Structure formats: structure tokens, C-alpha cells
Amino acid sequence: MEKVIAGKTIHVNEEGFMTDFKEWDNTIGEALAAENEISLSPRHWEVLGYLQTEFKNEVPLSIRKIGKSGVVDIKEFYQLFPKAPLKTATKIAGIPKPASCI
Amino acid sequence: MKHLVILGAGTAGTMMANHLSHHLKRPEWRISIIDERTEHHYQPGYLFLPFDIYEPEDIVKSIQEFIPKTVDLIQASIDRIVPAENKVMMTDGSVVVYDVMIVATGAKIAPEETEGMMGSEWHQSVFDFYTFEGALNLRNKLRDWKGGKLVVHITEMPIKCPVAPLEFAFLADSFFKNKHMRDKVEITYVTPLSGAFTKPKATATLEHLLEEKHINIESDFAIEQVDNENKKIIDYGGREIPFDILVTVPTNKGDAVMERSGMGDDLNYVPTNKATLQSKAYQNVFVLGDASNIPASKAGSVAHFEAEILTENILRFVKGEPLKEEFDGHANCFIETGGGKALLIDFNYTHEPVEGTFPFPGLGPLRLLKESRMNHMGKLAFRWVYWHMLLKGTHIPFVSATMSESGKHYEKTETV
Numbered sequence: 001m002e003k004v005i006a007g008k009t010i011h012v013n014e015e016g017f018m019t020d021f022k023e024w025d026n027t028i029g030e031a032l033a034a035e036n037e038i039s040l041s042p043r044h045w046e047v048l049g050y051l052q053t054e055f056k057n058e059v060p061l062s063i064r065k066i067g068k069s070g071v072v073d074i075k076e077f078y079q080l081f082p083k084a085p086l087k088t089a090t091k092i093a094g095i096p097k098p099a100s101c102i
Numbered sequence: 103m104k105h106l107v108i109l110g111a112g113t114a115g116t117m118m119a120n121h122l123s124h125h126l127k128r129p130e131w132r133i134s135i136i137d138e139r140t141e142h143h144y145q146p147g148y149l150f151l152p153f154d155i156y157e158p159e160d161i162v163k164s165i166q167e168f169i170p171k172t173v174d175l176i177q178a179s180i181d182r183i184v185p186a187e188n189k190v191m192m193t194d195g196s197v198v199v200y201d202v203m204i205v206a207t208g209a210k211i212a213p214e215e216t217e218g219m220m221g222s223e224w225h226q227s228v229f230d231f232y233t234f235e236g237a238l239n240l241r242n243k244l245r246d247w248k249g250g251k252l253v254v255h256i257t258e259m260p261i262k263c264p265v266a267p268l269e270f271a272f273l274a275d276s277f278f279k280n281k282h283m284r285d286k287v288e289i290t291y292v293t294p295l296s297g298a299f300t301k302p303k304a305t306a307t308l309e310h311l312l313e314e315k316h317i318n319i320e321s322d323f324a325i326e327q328v329d330n331e332n333k334k335i336i337d338y339g340g341r342e343i344p345f346d347i348l349v350t351v352p353t354n355k356g357d358a359v360m361e362r363s364g365m366g367d368d369l370n371y372v373p374t375n376k377a378t379l380q381s382k383a384y385q386n387v388f389v390l391g392d393a394s395n396i397p398a399s400k401a402g403s404v405a406h407f408e409a410e411i412l413t414e415n416i417l418r419f420v421k422g423e424p425l426k427e428e429f430d431g432h433a434n435c436f437i438e439t440g441g442g443k444a445l446l447i448d449f450n451y452t453h454e455p456v457e458g459t460f461p462f463p464g465l466g467p468l469r470l471l472k473e474s475r476m477n478h479m480g481k482l483a484f485r486w487v488y489w490h491m492l493l494k495g496t497h498i499p500f501v502s503a504t505m506s507e508s509g510k511h512y513e514k515t516e517t518v
Contacts, residue, residue, distance in 0.1 A: 063294070063324050064258060068368065074324065078338040084322035085339075087296060099300075099397070 006031040017090070017097050021055070024094030032092045036081075040092075044080055047072050048093045055095040061086065062098065103132050106416075107190060107200040109180065109359075111137035111165045113145070113493065114391025114405035115206035120495035121413040123170040126420070133172070134198065136190065138179040140165055143234060144488055146402065149266055149438070151237040152244055153277045160485070162234070168493045183363040185384045202386050202416065205365075205372055207357035209262055209392035209400055215353040216257055218328035228328060228348045231270060232262065240349065244277070249286030250346030255335065256293050257325055259300070260369075261354045262392055262400040265447075267291070268298060268308055269438040270349060275315040276440030290318040292335070292343055297321055301454040304447055307471055311439055354400070356393050371395035376451070377427035379412045386419070388412055397451065398431040406492055407432045410503040413495075432505040434460075436481035444477035446470055450505040456512055461500040463509030470510065 003012045006027045011019045018024060029048065033040045040048075050071040054061055063086055067074040081088040090097055106126055108115045119135045126133060147161030169175045181193045183203075190198040211232045213219040219228065229243065230236035254271045261267075271291045278284040291298070291312060298308040298319060312319055326338045334344040353369075360366030365383070367373060373382040374394035381387035390412050391405040398404050408429055415425045431451030436444050446468050447455035459466040467476050491498060 062258070065368065074326070074338045078324075078340075082339055084296065087322065 005035075015091075015097065018094040019096075021052075021094050028094065029092055032094070036088050036092065038081065038088070038092070041080075043072075043076075047077065047080060047089060051089055051093045052095060055090075055093070060098065061090065103129055104201040104420075105199065106131060106133045106202045106204070107198055108133070108135040108204045108206060109137075109183075109190070110206035110208055110357075110391075110393070111135050111139070111142065111169060111175065112206060112208050112391065113402045113488075114208070114393075114409065115204070116142065116165075116168045116493045117406060117409040117495050118204050118206060118390065118412065119169055119173045120493065121409055122416065123172050124495075125413070125417055127172070132174065134174040134176055135169060136176045136178065136180060136192075136198065137165060138177060140177060142168060142493075144485060145232075146263070146488070147485065148231050148234065148237040149269055149273070151234075152231055152240040152270075153273050154241060154245070155273075158234070158238065163489065180359050181362070182359060183365060185363065185365060185381075185387055188386065200386075202420065203388070204412070204416070205360075205381070205387060205389040205393050206391050206405075207359060207393045209354045209356055209371070211352040212355045213350075213352035215355075216325055216328065218330055219257075219350065219352060221328060221330035223328070223330040223333065223348075227333065227346065228330075228350065230350060230352055231266075232351060232354075243347065247347065249278075249283055251288050251290065251344055253290045253292055253335065253343055253345035253348045255291075255323075255325070255348060255350040256295075257351060257353045258294050260400060261351050263435070264300060264399060265435055265437045267293075267349075267351050268312075271317050272311065272315060272440040273438055274349075275317060279441075288318070289316070290320060290343065290345075292320045292323045294324050295321060301449065303457075304455045304471060307445070308437075311473075315440070354392075360393070367395055369395075375427075376431065377429050378415055378425040379408055379429055380415070380419075380425060388416060388419075396429075396431070398429075399433040399435070401433055401435055402488070402492070403434040404432065406498070407434075407503040409495065410497070428504065430504045432503065434501065436477060436484065438478065438481060439473050442478050443473040443475055444481045445473055446477045446480065448505060448510070453505065453507065453510075453512070456510050458510035460509060461506075463506075465509075 010023045077085045142163050142165045144161040147156045150156040179193045181191045183190050188200050225239045229240040256267050278287045297305040299305040323337045334342045336342050356366050356370030360370040372389045374389040374396050376396040390408040392400040411429045434448045438444050449455040458470040460468040460470050
């Protein structure tokens with residue numbers, strides 16, 4: 001389905017995850033963050049950039065992997081993106097929700 | 103004489119030994135299977151042990167009983183594998199050289215991965231039911247427990263049999279009802295996932311069942327530590343859940359041999375081609391069952407379907423023919439829902455579990471994604487099937503290795 005955000009039209013699934021990463025840009029990221037009651041600091045951007053790189057390299061994401069990435073530890077990841085950090089952070093980053101292995 | 107070596111005589115390895123013994127024969131081929139253990143455990147039975155539904159003798163037999171006479175069973179432990187030299191180094195100093203190797207070393211729990219999990223309350227009020235000892239200690243605890251907060255918990259995915267903790271919660275509800283003390287027990291299901299299961303349709307059905315049985319659900323919970331003193335689990339966000347009994351599924355990992363051999367990923371699972379089951383790093387190494395990193399359920403049914411396809415691929419490989427890219431991630435799982443009923447789900451890499459009939463389209467007799475007594479009978483009958491057909495590699499009638507789409511109610515072509 002389509003959604004208008006930050007003056008642009010993007011495609012999202014039922015849960016609000018963007019379905020085409022090419023449509024994402026920084027202003028959309030900021031607007032998506034605001035919807036999740038987060039205002040993005042430089043630390044947030046570092047983590048989002050890391051997630052997007054992993055996505056482009058087709059590396060499956062998990063809390064464990066992020067904790068061992070050296071970019072952010074799990075504790076801080078939770079502070080940056082409270083409650084369900086992986087879900088929230090991937091949503092803001094414009095990449096698919098990680099398919100938690102069966 | 104060429105040598106095919108299977109590592110691990112659990113469900114997957116034993117099935118491969120039986121399948122291949124019919125095809126790779128002396129004098130051209132010798133087959134060996136290596137496992138340091140002497141007992142074969144029917145792992146799905148661990149679920150029933152805590153509730154006194156099964157007795158220990160129902161689920162333990164000897165490994166030897168299921169290995170064909172023509173296959174050499176080596177009961178010794180492995181130090182490490184040197185795949186570049188086609189060698190398995192044993193801890194006693196001996197060396198096993200192979201032409202083709204099948205890795206079937208499974209997955210096991212790693213409670214040491216979580217701070218405090220193996221603290222003073224381990225097997226006192228903190229239990230696992232993925233080991234024989236854990237399930238048995240839990241049974242003894244539940245036999246005279248007076249009630250309180252029962253927390254059923256998954257540490258992180260992937261785990262063996264991802265539906266087992268849900269089944270545990272459902273069976274606990276039933277168990278305490280039968281003991282006329284359900285009102286004294288508060289059951290909470292805690293998961294790192296955003297819902298009850300990994301697939302949307304099954305999640306909806308299962309969450310409805312949890313609600314019906316008054317089981318609370320706490321989702322998106324990534325555990326940081328078990329607080330033994332105050333008996334609570336705490337997640338990285340600071341969320342706390344108190345317990346009187348914690349039944350946890352700890353982190354699951356592949357065998358440490360894979361780590362020592364440099365063959366595993368960060369959880370010791372072996373990178374494997376998900377369609378051919380060939381190792382991504384070594385052409386003459388194949389992986390099946392829980393040991394691989396393929397995105398399929400870690401379940402006996404998956405190993406069974408893989409074994410049929412892998413047998414064909416091994417035979418193709420030794421003849422120098424191209425491998426078949428046939429494995430579709432097919433899984434078939436009964437989910438005990440308590441009260442003598444069960445659900446059945448049938449799915450693969452691309453198709454999530456939906457409602458329908460199984461194995462005969464339109465007829466059943468088993469119902470997909472719906473509770474029924476027949477499904478429960480199927481689950482109980484499965485123990486017999488396991489010991490008498492599955493391990494021996496006998497094809498289960500009417501159930502194909504790749505998933506059938508007929509008899510299933512898909513809305514459209516779905517991908518998950």
C-alpha cells in the first residue's frame with residue numbers, strides 16, 4: 001500500500017515496513033522515527049547506516065549479530081530504540097523486518 | 103574402498119545411515135557413523151516427561167539398535183575436523199579419513215550464553231525441558247508444586263522445534279486443570295518474537311488459543327539476565343518478569359566441534375545450500391538436520407524430508423552428476439494444545455501454514471491449523487512411527503518430501 005510521509009509517497013506493507021528501500025531518504029527516516037516517538041541523534045544514524053549496509057549485503061539481522069557488531073551493544077541498542085529495537089530500527093531504516101528464523 | 107562418514111547418530115544421522123546402506127555397498131563403499139553417546143533419545147518426548155504423560159523408558163533406546171549391521175558405528179568423541187584434508191581427528195588420537203562426509207551433529211542448548219541462567223536456581227526453579235535431565239527435574243518439581251507464577255520463556259531464535267514452548271504452555275494449562283489447581287497458577291508466555299509464532303496465520307490461531315486458555319503473552323522480550331535472588335528475568339530494555347518457576351528454552355547452538363573446526367557460523371551452524379544440502383565451503387561435505395544454517399525449522403520432520411532428498415544427492419555426487427536443487431524447507435509439525443487435542447501445521451520456505459486437510463486433499467483425516475482429537479492421536483502415534491519407520495528411513499505413506507499445495511486454503515500465492 002502507499003503512504004505519504006515527509007511530502008513523499010512510499011510503499012509499505014501492512015505493518016508499516018517499507019517495501020522498496022530505493023524510496024528511502026534521510027527525511028523519510030526522520031519522519032518514520034518521529035512516528036515511533038524517536039528523535040534521531042548521530043548515534044541513531046550510525047546504527048541505521050550499519051543496518052542498511054548489512055541489508056544491502058544480504059546479511060540476516062538478529063539482536064545477537066548487532067550486539068557483536070562492534071557498532072552498538074544490545075544495551076545501547078535498546079536505549080536508542082526502546083521496546084522492540086530491531087523492529088523499530090529496521091522500520092526507520094526503510095528495510096524489511098528481519099525474518100526471525102523459524 | 104571409498105569411505106562415507108556420518109557425524110552424529112541422532113535422528114538425521116541415523117536416517118542417513120539407513121538410507122545409504124541400501125545404496126553404497128561393499129566392496130566399493132564403506133559407511134561409518136561417529137557418535138560418542140550410547141543412547142538415542144526421542145527428543146519430542148521431552149515435552150511430555152514433565153507432565154507424567156511419558157515415562158523415561160518411552161523415550162530412550164540404544165543408538166546401536168537403529169544402525170544397520172553393514173554400517174560401522176564408532177562410539178568415540180571428535181576433537182576436530184580438517185575438511186581441507188578430508189580428515190576427522192578423534193580425541194583418542196586416531197584419524198578417520200573420508201571421501202564424503204555428512205554432518206548431522208545437531209543443536210543443543212547453551213544456557214551459559216545468558217547471564218545468571220545457570221545460577222543458584224538452575225534446576226531448582228529455573229528449568230529447561232530440552233534435555234532429559236531438565237525435563238526430569240521439572241517433572242519432579244511440578245509433581246508437588248503448590249502453584250504460583252509459571253513463566254515459559256524463549257531466549258532467542260532459532261531454536262529446535264519452535265512450537266515446543268507453546269505446546270509446553272498449553273499442556274501446563276491442561277495439567278493444572280486436571281489437578282484442580284489452575285486457579286492457583288498464573289501462566290505467562292515470554293518470547294523474543296513480536297507474537298506467538300514466526301508465521302502470521304499460525305500466529306493468529308495460536309494467540310487466540312493462548313487467550314482462550316488464559317495464558318498471558320509478553321512479546322519482544324530479549325533477555326539480558328536471570329536474577330536468581332529476586333526470581334525474575336530482565337530484558338535489555340529493563341522490563342522485568344517475576345517467576346516462581348521459569349521454564350526456559352536457552353539459546354540453541356550447533357556442536358562445539360564446528361567452532362573448533364572453523365566450520366560454523368556465530369552459533370556454530372554450518373553454512374549450507376538450502377536446496378541441495380551441500381556445504382557452502384566444501385563440495386564433499388553435506389549437512390542435514392539441526393546442524394545446518396538453512397532457514398527451515400529445526401525439527402525431526404525436516405530432517406526426515408531432507409534425508410530423502412539428500413540420499414539422492416549423495417548418490418548423484420558420487421557418480422559425478424549435478425545435484426538436485428529440490429529441498430523446499432518442508433516441515434510438518436503437530437502442536438499439542440492440551441485437553442487431548444492438537445493442531446497440525448505443514449509449511450515450507452515459501453508457504454506459511456494455513457488451514458486445510460492432510461495428507462489427502464479435502465479428506466484429511468488430519469486437519470491443518472485447527473484443533474482436533476485426531477491430530478492429537480497423530481502426535482501420539484508418531485512416537486511409534488519414529489522408532490519403527492522414521493529412523494529406519496522407511497518412506498511415510500502419502501507424505502512427500504516436498505510440500506504439496508493441494509488441500510490447503512491459500513488466499514493467493516503467498517511468500518513468507
